[in-house]
Each structure stands twice: as structure tokens, then as C-alpha cells.
Amino acid sequence: MDLTAYSPPAGELTKTLRVMRSTERRSHRTKKKTIALAMKLTAILLLGTFLHVSASGTAQGITLDEKNASLEKVFKAIEKQTGYLFWYNSAVVQNTKKINIQLKNATLEQALQACFEGQPLTYAIVNKTIVVRPKVPEKANETPVLSPIDVKGRVVNDNGVPVDGATVAVKGSNKATSTNSNGEFFLAGVDESAVLVISATNIETTEWKLNGSTQLTITVKVKIEKMEDVTVTVSTGYQTISKDRATGSFEHIDNELLNRRVSTDLLSRLEGIASGVIFNQRRGQNNEPAIGIRGRSTIFANADPLIIIDNFPFYGNINNINPNDIESITILKDAAAASIWGARSGNGVIVVTTKAGKFNRALKISVNSNFTFGQKPDLLYDRDFLNSEHFIEAEQFLFYKGFYDAALNNTTSRPIISPVVEILAKVRAGTLSQNEAEAQINAFKTIDYRNDLGEYFYRNAFSQQHSINLAGGSEKTGYYFSAGYDQNLRVLTGHEFDRITITARNIYTPVKGLEITTGVNYANTKTQQNNNGLGIPGGGKSAYYPYLQLTDDNGVSLPAPKTYRYDYIDTTGTGILLDWKYRPLDELRFMDNKTFVNDIRLNNAIKYELQPLGLTGEIRYQFQKATSTNRELLSEQTFFTRDMINLYTQATGNSVTRPIPLGDILDLLTSELTAQS
DSSP: OOGGGOOOOHHHHHHHHHHHHHHTTSOHHHHHHHHHHHHHHHHHHHHHHHHHHHHHHHTSOEEEEEEEEOHHHHHHHHHHHHOOEEEOOHHHHTTSOOEEEEEEEEOHHHHHHHHHTTSSEEEEEETTEEEEEEOOOOOTTOOOOOOEEEEEEEEEETTSOBOTTOEEEETTSSOEEEOOTTSEEEEEEEETTOEEEEEETTEEEEEEEOTTOSEEEEEEOBOOOOOOOOOOEEEOSSOEEEGGGOOSOEEEEOHHHHTTSOOSSHHHHHTTTSTTEEEOSSTTGGGOOSEEESSOOOSSSOOSOEEEETTEEOOSOGGGSOGGGEEEEEEEOSGGGHHHHGGGGTTOEEEEEEOOOOTTEEEEEEEEEEEEEEOOOOGGGOTTOOOHHHHHHHHHHHHHTTTTHHHHTOOSSOOOOOHHHHHHHHHHHTSSOHHHHHHHHHHHTTOOHHHHHHHHTBOOEEEEEEEEEEEEEOSSEEEEEEEEEEEEEOSBTTEEEEEEEEEEEEEEOSSTTEEEEEEEEEEEEEEEEOOOOOOOOOTTOSSSOTTOOSBOTTOOBOOBOBSBOHHHHHHSSTTTSOOOOBOHHHHHHHEEEEEEEEEEEEEEEEEEEETTTTEEEEEEEEEEEEEEEEEEEEOTTSHHHHHHHHHTOEEETTEEEOSSOSSOEEEEEEEEEEEEO
16 A cells, blocks of 8 residues: 555645654653644545545446447446446447457546547546547648637727727627627637627727737727708698798608508507697597597587698598508698688698609519507406496395386386396295295306406407508609508407508609609498497496396307396287397397498699799699498398387287388498599
């Protein structure tokens, strides 16, 4: 056993020497302590020697005797004898050749050398793991690998001011960072011969070669750009003038701002981006307009603002205009517009300028496609909703106070009575026991009408919008053509909107000073409204109580109160009249209400400029025709048709006369608009 294998630390050796020197001057008692200390030191030396020998022994003694064996088999044998682990991809060793190996008490290095001899593999020992990987073929005249370095630097401009937010990238790689507010940056693991590229919007792009430097101060030049004169023009619907010449209050919305919001209609794109423009989300109540400009200025006249498209008044439905065809919008807000458009502009003017072709422009094709998804409303979120249990408690309280007595005794109009009030009335009349009534009422307390309403009458909204346009022009001709398709699936089930639009505008200059403009705009829309909605009950003021059931457990449609009491329609005309009950879910399924609109506009303009005199003459003409057809098919399964047939049915003995025969009812309404200006 070799005790010299352990070399004590310098501190221990110094300490021992000091003890030995002091021993010569101490008493016999001190010598005993020194001897004890020396014995402890000897024990430490022996223990270190044993550990060294033991560690050396674990690295020795590999014995193998394998013939025509795979590498994986030999690897497992070495793992078992040494405790080392092999790490490799099984696909790497699958195509290696079989080996014959015979070793006795060999070292790990000797065993590995025998395993990998003649194999297309190499290895590396990392701690207790042997990593196996394919050999990399040597390349002739291979450029030596440069050691990576960490680079710290600072970017300043030619005035010595730090450049904040500049991008510092390693040329030819994806490694990059940005400078902080002090112009400092840091890049780790960069080749010492790499080139840095420094760029930003306010500086000129600069390249900087490292040459092994790790501390840098990079000076860049400030970018100086000449600002071009930009003239913003606005259209009053009568002429196009520069913004500084326009009088009165107006709002100009360019194409970029208009397209920040995605929608199939024009007005909703203006919401939130035009100051002084108010949008009414409750259109139809008190004949209020959908949009107002600085409030309402008329009492009995049309309250809507005047719409001008390409210098012509627009009399149709604004939803027929495809927003993708619009170049810009100018909103005239005050009385200055009256000098152009008269009293009709009292509630403001919305001037729309559509896209057009331009001279000497190459053909440009633009395609736009988008999809919008919307979540249906959470009807259970309403915190003011009176749930079924509390609603029933209120009904019971009001019943015993006589609140429903007038309705229960009304045999003329027979108003609607809720099921709970009907049950309480039967208990009071003695036709229903108290126990049966409580059982039926307790069952109603667990029902929430909003669950069925949200499942069958609402859905997630979906909109899609697609358009393509071609624009360009030659020396004497400019052209623009576009086609679009839009579809909206509203949040109410059964409400849909489809639109097809085609637009063409051409400009010609046959002779100098003469400009001819022609335009065609066509829109075909289909609107489907098959959901009348039921509303959300609350506070006892609605005919629809919160414990109303729309379907049973099997999904079969159930009746809801409509026009008449259940007791009346259950006992009237039995066997003669048609089913008189109203089932909301069936109405949704059998309703067929569609509106079709065809809108076409033709406009032409001739403009001639007398250049020597600076005079311009212009003649414009527009023809617009819109046809709207509302087709509502009410099948015999709908409540409206059954109610209409029953109201006019006459029964005399066994004879039944129906002035309104059995069958469906088709309601057609056609309107036509023709305008010239």
C-alpha cells in the first residue's frame, strides 16, 4: 500500500510542523497530547489511501469475452461492470458492424478503444456518462473554429448622444439584441471575427468588425431625411380642396384609419374614430337615426345625416356600400355645409369618396379576406335577474293580496296567466290539493328559462368578408374594378346577411383638357330574419316568467303563453280548431322571412378645363334604382297562420266553415326607388 498517494494540504503540514517544534519545549504531559494528534493524522492518511485505492479499483477490471456481438450488447456489459452509462441514439448504432472482443481486467479506456476500433463512431466521457456520436468527416483545408467571445458595447451618434432602441445584429446569423436608454448592449457567444450591424430609424445603418474586441464604443451617423410636401385634401361633395382652404368644422378620415376596424358596413367603421359623431345602438325607437352628427337639428324632417357618394346624394341603404371600395370620408359638421347642400344638410353631411383608377399606373391587384368571430351573450350574467324561486315567492305574495283577481275573472280578453298563478287559483277553487300544488310549484323553482334561451335562440356570431380589386392606368386611361362578397351570421339564431358587390370606375382623357368619368355600382343583398326573440324576463313585468320551459327532456318543443290563457285554448273548439298553442322553438324552425335588395347606380361626368383662362366646366349625372322585395312565408305550423285560421273559423253543428283555408300564408312586399341627380 502506497501512503505517498495522499499529499496533505499545505495548511495541515504547517500545523504539524508547528506542533513538532513546540513539543521540544513542552513538558512530558504536552508530549502525550502531541503523540495523540500524530496518531489521528496517521489515521486520516490511511483512510485517504484506502479511498484512493478503492477508486482506482473501480476503474479497473473490465472482463469481456464476446464474439460477433452488437455494440449495444457490449455497452450493456460495460455499464454493468463499471457503473458508467452510455448515451446515444439507437439509430446511430444500428448499422455498425459486429465485433469480437476479449479482455481481462482491462481499463475503461482500453475497453472503449477496442469497441470503437473500425467503427464510424466516436465517444466522449462526461462525468459518469459515455456520449456516443457519429464521426464527422475531416474536410481538407478546413477553416479553424474561432472561439466565441462575449461582447459588451455602447452605441452613440456623431453628437455623442446614446442611441436608444437601436438593433445590434450579428451579420449572417439570427443573433441580435437592442440598446437600452444609455445606448448599451450585450451579446454572448459571438465569433471573434464577426461583423455587427447597427440599425435604427433615426440613424444610418453601420457595420462594425469585432477583430476579437470585447469592449466597444460604436459611433453612428444621424439619418437626415428631406420631408416631402404633403397636401391633405378634403371633399365637400361639390369640390375637392386642400385642408387649409376648407372652412367650417369637418373631420377627414383616410383609407388607413377607416380600415383599422373590420366590418361589412360603413357606419360601424366610423364608430370611435370620428369626433362629434354619435351612434345610436337602439335604432327604431322613437324614430331615432342610427347616427347623429353633433346632435339632432330637425324636429319633423328626416333626422338622418345627408350621405354624399362621389359628389352625388345617396338615397338607398348605406349598408349596400362595400367599405373596401372607399378611399376616404369627410364629415361636415356645421352650417358651412348648408351653403352647398341646403337645408337637407341640417343634421350633417357624410361625404364618401370611392377608389378610382389613376393614370400611368401599372396594374395592381389587391385581395382582402378576413373572418370575425363573436361570442354569444352570457344571459346568466345579469345580476338584476329575478330567479325562479324569488319570482314565485313574489307571485304567491301578490296572489294572496288579490293582485291577479281581475285577470282571473276576465272572460273577455282572457289575458295570460302564469302557471303558478293558475295552480294557486285551482287550490283556492278546491280543484287541486295543497300537496299536489306544492309539488308542482317546487318543480318550477329549479328551472331557469335563460338556459334554453341561450341554447336555442343565441349562437356565436361569425362574419366573413372577401374582396378583390384591380387598379391601374395608361397615359390616357385610368381604371378600377372590384368585386366583393360578405356574409354575417348574427348572434341571434336565424339572422343572416349576405351581400355581393361589383364596382367599376373608369377615367378617360381623349384630348387635352377633357376628362370623362364613368362609374357602375351594383349591390345584391339578402337579409334573413327568422328570430323574433323572446326577451329576458325580470321583475314580474314580462309575460315570460323565468321558469318557462322551451323544450322537454327529449328536446321536444313546449308551449309558451301567447295572447290567450291555456285554460281557454284547451277547452275551446276541441276537435274543430287547430292547435292554438304558441311554441317558440317551432316558430324559430318554421319561420321564413327574407328580404332581397338589388341596388344599381350609374354615374357619368364630363369635365373640361380651359387652361389658358384657368376656367373649368363640369357636367355630372347619376341614375340610381333600388328594388327591395320582402318575402315572408308563414307555414301552417306557425302560430300566426293557425291563429288566423282559428279566429275566422265558423262551426254550425257538424258543418265547419273556414273563410281562411288551411295552408300557408305568403306575404310579399315590393318597393322600388328611382333617383336621378
